[in-house]
Amino acid sequence: MQEKKGYVSFVLHAHLPFIHHPESDDYLEESWLYEAISETYIPLLTNFQKLVDEGVNFRITMSMTPPLLSMLDNKLLQRKYIRYLKQMIELSGKEIKRTAGDERLNQLAHYYYDRYSNDLHLFKDVYKCNLIQGFKHFQDIGVLEIITCGATHGYFPILYVNEKTVKAQIAVGVQTYERYFGRKPRGIWLPECGYVPEADKYLKEFGIDYIITESHGILYADPTPLYGTFAPIVSPEGVVAFGRDIESSRQVWSSIDGYPGDFNYREFYRDIGYDADYDYIKPYIAHNGVRVHTGIKYYRITGKTEFKDYYNLQWAKDSVERQAGHFFDSRNAQIENLAQYTENPPIILCPYDAELYGHWWYEGPYWLYILFKKIYYDDCNFELITPSEYIDKYPNMQVASPCRSSWGANGYSEVWLNPTNDYVHRHLHVAGDRMCELAHLYPNTKGLKEKALNQCARELLLAQSSDWLFIITNGTMVDYAKKRIKDHIGRFTKLYYQIKENNIDEEFLKDISKKDCVFPDIDYMIYY
Amino acid sequence: MPRKTKETNEITKVLTSTKTTDVAKKEAKKTTTKSITSATKKTTAKKDVVTNVKSATKKSSTAKSVAKKSSATTKKKTATKASTKKVPTKKKATTKKQKVDIVEYYDLPYRYNQTVVKVLAQTPTNLFIYWDISDKDREKYKEQFGENFFETTKPVLIIHNITMNYSFEVDINDFANSWYLHVNDAKCDYKIELGRRPIKQNPKIKTDYIYISTSNDIESPNDHILFNKEQKMVYFRNVKTGVQIEKPISANLSFIRNMGKIYNIYDIYKAIYQNENVEEIYDLSNPSSGNPSSGSLSSKLK
Numbered sequence: 001m002q003e004k005k006g007y008v009s010f011v012l013h014a015h016l017p018f019i020h021h022p023e024s025d026d027y028l029e030e031s032w033l034y035e036a037i038s039e040t041y042i043p044l045l046t047n048f049q050k051l052v053d054e055g056v057n058f059r060i061t062m063s064m065t066p067p068l069l070s071m072l073d074n075k076l077l078q079r080k081y082i083r084y085l086k087q088m089i090e091l092s093g094k095e096i097k098r099t100a101g102d103e104r105l106n107q108l109a110h111y112y113y114d115r116y117s118n119d120l121h122l123f124k125d126v127y128k129c130n131l132i133q134g135f136k137h138f139q140d141i142g143v144l145e146i147i148t149c150g151a152t153h154g155y156f157p158i159l160y161v162n163e164k165t166v167k168a169q170i171a172v173g174v175q176t177y178e179r180y181f182g183r184k185p186r187g188i189w190l191p192e193c194g195y196v197p198e199a200d201k202y203l204k205e206f207g208i209d210y211i212i213t214e215s216h217g218i219l220y221a222d223p224t225p226l227y228g229t230f231a232p233i234v235s236p237e238g239v240v241a242f243g244r245d246i247e248s249s250r251q252v253w254s255s256i257d258g259y260p261g262d263f264n265y266r267e268f269y270r271d272i273g274y275d276a277d278y279d280y281i282k283p284y285i286a287h288n289g290v291r292v293h294t295g296i297k298y299y300r301i302t303g304k305t306e307f308k309d310y311y312n313l314q315w316a317k318d319s320v321e322r323q324a325g326h327f328f329d330s331r332n333a334q335i336e337n338l339a340q341y342t343e344n345p346p347i348i349l350c351p352y353d354a355e356l357y358g359h360w361w362y363e364g365p366y367w368l369y370i371l372f373k374k375i376y377y378d379d380c381n382f383e384l385i386t387p388s389e390y391i392d393k394y395p396n397m398q399v400a401s402p403c404r405s406s407w408g409a410n411g412y413s414e415v416w417l418n419p420t421n422d423y424v425h426r427h428l429h430v431a432g433d434r435m436c437e438l439a440h441l442y443p444n445t446k447g448l449k450e451k452a453l454n455q456c457a458r459e460l461l462l463a464q465s466s467d468w469l470f471i472i473t474n475g476t477m478v479d480y481a482k483k484r485i486k487d488h489i490g491r492f493t494k495l496y497y498q499i500k501e502n503n504i505d506e507e508f509l510k511d512i513s514k515k516d517c518v519f520p521d522i523d524y525m526i527y528y
Numbered sequence: 529m530p531r532k533t534k535e536t537n538e539i540t541k542v543l544t545s546t547k548t549t550d551v552a553k554k555e556a557k558k559t560t561t562k563s564i565t566s567a568t569k570k571t572t573a574k575k576d577v578v579t580n581v582k583s584a585t586k587k588s589s590t591a592k593s594v595a596k597k598s599s600a601t602t603k604k605k606t607a608t609k610a611s612t613k614k615v616p617t618k619k620k621a622t623t624k625k626q627k628v629d630i631v632e633y634y635d636l637p638y639r640y641n642q643t644v645v646k647v648l649a650q651t652p653t654n655l656f657i658y659w660d661i662s663d664k665d666r667e668k669y670k671e672q673f674g675e676n677f678f679e680t681t682k683p684v685l686i687i688h689n690i691t692m693n694y695s696f697e698v699d700i701n702d703f704a705n706s707w708y709l710h711v712n713d714a715k716c717d718y719k720i721e722l723g724r725r726p727i728k729q730n731p732k733i734k735t736d737y738i739y740i741s742t743s744n745d746i747e748s749p750n751d752h753i754l755f756n757k758e759q760k761m762v763y764f765r766n767v768k769t770g771v772q773i774e775k776p777i778s779a780n781l782s783f784i785r786n787m788g789k790i791y792n793i794y795d796i797y798k799a800i801y802q803n804e805n806v807e808e809i810y811d812l813s814n815p816s817s818g819n820p821s822s823g824s825l826s827s828k829l830k
Contacts (some may be wrong), residue, residue, distance in 0.1 A: 158648055161744050209767075220750045222715075223759060234765050395768040404649070404749035410652045412749055422706060423636075425648065426658050430640050490634020511630040 006335035006346040007385040008375070009242070010368070011061040011212055013043070013189050014354035015153055017467035017484075018067035018518050022076055026287050029480055033071050035295060036082040037131065038119050040358035042070075043365035044054040045134045046122070048144065051372055058143055058372040059384040061352060062135070063189035065149040066176035067465070069132055070518045073180070078129045085123070086118040092283050092296060095235070095272070098280075104310045105298055111313065112296050132180050139181065147187035148177040148208075151519070154464035155416045157194045157404060158425055165432040165464070167202040168526045169361055172461065172519055174206040179521065186210065186388045191466050192416065193217065193244075193351075193407035200237035210240040210387050212351050213402050218243030220403035230338050230346035232390065233400040241402045242387050245348045247334060252352065253329060259323045260361035263301050264315040268360060270299040271306055297362075320363050324370040328380065335382045344394040347385065351407075421472040427489050428464055435460050436498050439527040451513070452504045453524040456495050458516050463488035491516070622704070639705075645722045645743040652714030652751035657685060658706035659722050661740060673732045678702065681724035681738065689718035690745070715750040719743055 016036060021027040032237035044062075051058050138144035150156070151172035170188070177185045187210045188203065195213050203211065210232070218229045218241060225233045229243035252259050273285050273294040286292050299308035300316070305478045331348060338346040357364030375384055385393075401452050408415035415423065438453055445453065445482045461484055471481035491512050498504045645659040669677045683702060688695045690805055692713055711718065720743040726733050765772040 110588065161646060161648065161746075219753060222750065222754050223762065224754050226762060234767050238767065241586075241769060391767060395766045396764050397767065399763040399765050399772065404747070410651065413648070414650055417648060417650045417656055419708075422656060422658075425656075426640070426644075426646070426660075427636055429646060430642075486634045486636055487635055490632065493637065508630060512632075 002379055002381045004345070004383050005339035005381045006348065007390060008248075008331050008335075008348045008350065008382050009041055009059070009061065009385050009387055009390065011063070011147075011189070011349065011351040011353060011387070012044075012354035012357065013063045013065075013149075014068055015063070015065040015149065015189075016068050016071065016355075017465045018070060018152065018462060020071065020074060020077065020103070020515065021516065022514060025385060026314050027480075028292060029477065030077070030080065031084065031292075033077060035293075036355050037072075037081060037111075037123070038085070038088075038116070038295065039362065040355050040365070041131055041135075042119055042122055043358045044354070044368075045127075045138075047130065047365045047369040050369060052138075052143065053142070054373070056373050058376065059145070059329060059386050059389070060143065060188070060368075060372075061145045061147060061386045063147045063149050063187075064132075064135065065153055065189070066151050066173055067153065068174055069180050072131050074517070076327055082120065082124065082129075085116055085120045087284060088295060089113065089120065091294065092116055094280075095296060104312075106283065108295075108298050108313075110312060136181055145187070145388055146177075146181060146185070147189055148173045148185040149189045150191040151176065152461040152465045153191040153467060154461070155192050155197050155406070155413070155466040155469070156190060156199050157195045157406065157413050158417055159428065159432065159464060160196045160198045161429060162432040162436065163198055163202075164436050164527050165460075166196075166199050167205075168457070168461070169200065169464070170202045170206050170208070171526045172522060174208070175521065176519060187212070189351075191193045192470075193405065194413075194466075195241075195402050195405050196415075197235065197237070197401055197404070200239045208239065209391060210242060211402075212349070212387075213243050214403045214405045214407040214411060215244045215246050215249075217241060217402045217405040221400040222403070223400055225398055225400050227342045227346070227398075229349065230342055231344060231394075232347070232387070232397050233397050233402065234397050235401055236399060238398065240387075240391055242347070242349045242390075243402075244351050244407070248327070248331065248348055248350045249352075251330060252350075252356075257520050259327075259367070260356070260364070261301065262319045262323065263303050264319040266297055266311050266316065266362040267299040267301045267308055268297065268362075270297055272296045272298070277426050316363050318365070320367045321370055324367055324374055326499050327371055328374045328378065331382055332380050338397050339381075343397070348382075349387070378393050380526050411426055415473050416466055416469040418473060424472075424485055427485070431460050431463060431489055434492075435524070435527045438496065438499060439524055443525065443528055448504055448506065448509075449499060450524075452495055452499050452509055454522050455501070455509060455513050455516070456492055457522050457524040457527065458518055459488045459492040459495065459512070462516055462518065463492065488516070607763055643741050645720055645741045645745050647718060647720045647743040649718075649746050649748045650708065652749045653711050655687075655709045655711060655718060655720070655746075655748070656706065657709060657720050657743065659741070659743075660705060661722075665740075669738070673738070674730060676730065677733075678724075680726060680728040680730040680733070683722065683740075686721040686723060687711065688719045688721065689713060689716050690719060710750065714748050714752070717745055717747050719745050758810045 004527040016032050019027065019029045019032065021030060048060075074299075092113035094110055096106065096113055099109045111212060123129060133244065135144065135146060139146050150169035152169070154165070154169045156166050156169070169191075174185060174186065184207045186208070189210045190199070190211050190213070193214045195211065195217050215229050218225055218233060221233060221241075225231070229245055232240045232242045235242050237431040249263075273281060273296075274291050278291075281291070281294070282289060284294050298311055300311045302309045334348060336344060357368060361367075372384065374380075375382070405411055406413060406415075435456060438456060442453060444450060465484075468481040468485050471477050495504070495509070495512075498508075627710065639660055641662050641664075642660060643662045643665045648656045650656050666678070674680075683698055683700045684697050685707065686695055686697045687709065689711070698707075698709065720741075722740040724738045724740060725736060761774050761776055763772055763774055
């Protein structure tokens with residue numbers, strides 16, 4: 001057996017914006033959650049359980065953001081997810097009949113039928129509709145470390161012109177975590193890895209030990225960290241920062257030879273929502289009749305060609321095993337190389353969007369399972385670790401201020417501040433200032449006014465989601481994102497005036513409190 | 529490089545043909561909100577929701593290229609013609625027993641009528657500045673310098689680099705309310721001043737500059753490795769005990785010694801992977817290349 005010379009740390013960032021529309025069934029965006037549950041969250045839980053059952057000792061870290069937790073905990077969305085599954089089971093049942101003449105397709109139709117049926121069984125009977133508890137279980141037995149995030153994924157490098165709004169993002173992120181996991185989080189995933197040193201004092205105030213930054217958050221730190229991203233640094237304020245490893249990120253994401261592009265993997269863009277006969281598929285696509293993805297996909301990537309071959313489950317598994325082997329060998333070589341330079345055993349931090357695993361890269365959760373088994377059983381020079389464990393083992397680290405940075409395109413704020421979305425920021429800033437003004441005008445108030453003030457805080461936080469800005473930049477679902485910004489700023493502003501004029505419209509407050517029912521325990525005094 | 533106005537982003541006046549504003553008393557430019565209580569609960573007044581349809585492709589399209597570097601990019605805003613591409617509220621009779629009593633319609637306030645200058649760092653060398661002057665302050669200037677104060681002066685932004693102690697000025701115009709500005713120096717503190725300079729004869733203006741307001745301070749991000757060969761000491765802290773020690777950069781800290789000349793990320797990786805063509809392996813010009821936020825997986829799969 002080789003001596004252990006270093007560590008690899010996987011961090012999956014699980015996040016979706018808060019999408020909850022009790023007023024209508026017409027919002028397609030709600031299905032983001034259902035797709036993510038079926039394709040990412042349940043597969044992750046299933047693979048973690050398999051590893052545990054097989055006695056494989058592994059470590060993984062996940063950030064579960066407050067909006068995601070709130071949605072997973074929401075009874076209406078749980079019911080809607082079950083309805084979604086029943087619809088998918090019905091559709092795949094029809095597919096079994098429709099594809100009866102084609103053995104390979106028919107096999108896949110059966111696969112989807114079984115898979116969605118199994119999801120329904122797991123969700124209802126095993127997890128009792130409570131996936132949060134499912135994840136918490138793995139944290140409690142010590143294989144998973146769950147960390148928190150900003151309350152609504154607000155982007156700190158732009159919000160911080162009013163520091164109280166950053167403080168509130170952190171405070172509510174930590175409170176939400178405690179509500180669901182019964183302890184304080186040790187780490188935080190800074191929304192979009194957006195780092196500003198001004199946030200450090202609030203991170204410390206709420207007991208956060210560590211953050212994750214983009215690679216140059218460490219490499220451009222002041223003074224230059226001796227060991228690059230291969231060792232954490234501690235900021236003068238006392239926040240530990242781990243930086244993303246470039247090489248391992250590259251292997252998963254590369255446009256040339258990134259793992260998810262393997263020709264045997266499932267092709268995301270060929271979906272029966274687009275391919276099937278219109279009248280046949282109509283009940284399963286958008287209410288307004290527009291074709292959308294259903295989740296039933298029969299083809300593999302095949303190659304750089306329009307012609308797509310049928311998906312083959314066994315071939316996909318073969319590719320997973322080959323790629324897990326490649327990743328394993330690469331880390332082994334990387335650590336062999338690095339260990340001679342660093343004082344402590346080097347840490348290779350591999351952060352990804354959780355939804356990459358399963359939703360985008362369908363085979364991703366299985367890849368993690370195979371990789372973790374390999375790391376446990378095969379001879380190698382490294383172990384899996386969580387950032388917390390690394391800090392506890394090697395508490396000596398260099399003092400340096402991380403660089404202001406994000407993991408967005410080009411590494412700074414261009415994704416969230418550019419000509420397509422820059423008009424939003426003045427509204428977010430004014431609403432932030434007004435929220436602080438309200439807290440100072442009416443501190444510790446009770447009754448209806450307190451409810452209105454708390455709802456103001458919710459509306460402000462929801463408006464601040466970096467998702468809306470990202471979507472506008474990205475150019476898909478733009479109308480929805482713009483509407484969300486307008487709705488939350490609109491509701492906030494209306495309440496702001498009602499509170500100041502002592503003329504709160506109770507019906508209105510009740511209505512929006514039902515729609516925007518995130519963070520039931522919020523206390524607006526965080527803005528005081 | 530002047531940029532064309534994106535009017536659809538500058539949400540201004542609202543089409544109000546079917547709307548009632550319940551906050552009409554507020555200043556004219558405030559949020560226009562709408563609250564209709566439907567008379568019966570069976571007939572639901574439903575807003576025609578503008579939803580794009582490719583729900584599953586939330587992150588699928590290639591991220592659009594964002595603002596390129598330019599030395600003083602202007603953002604014009606013509607105050608009058610607001611092309612609102614909103615779908616007018618449409619009532620739809622439905623027999624569903626949905627209990628939705630309040631139909632809402634909001635638009636962003638046109639302005640907040642406050643004197644403000646705010647600066648944000650878009651990149652290490654591009655700043656974004658937005659500003660406004662309140663009606664009250666406008667009147668104040670007119671009282672002091674005459675009714676034609678705004679016609680006889682032009683707006684300017686003075687950029688103060690506090691770290692390096694220099695300032696420079698750019699002309700802007702009264703049609704703009706925000707600006708992208710290129711600066712040369714990353715990792716510096718900046719502060720922006722909004723002021724006006726006379727362009728026409730005005731007997732009441734005796735100076736060549738009238739101060740209006742100053743922005744918040746920001747530090748622009750760093751954009752390079754700060755390796756300093758003069759650096760003799762580094763500090764290590766035990767985060768459990770808080771004990772901090774000073775260490776000389778000696779042979780023990782061989783990482784740096786082995787590096788030789790280091791100026792950027794390429795050099796670090798060249799040193800580690802001496803036998804490989806680093807440029808081919810890493811697209812280090814974009815430190816975030818290949819993460820889901822920076823581009824789509826779809827473009828990477830194809």
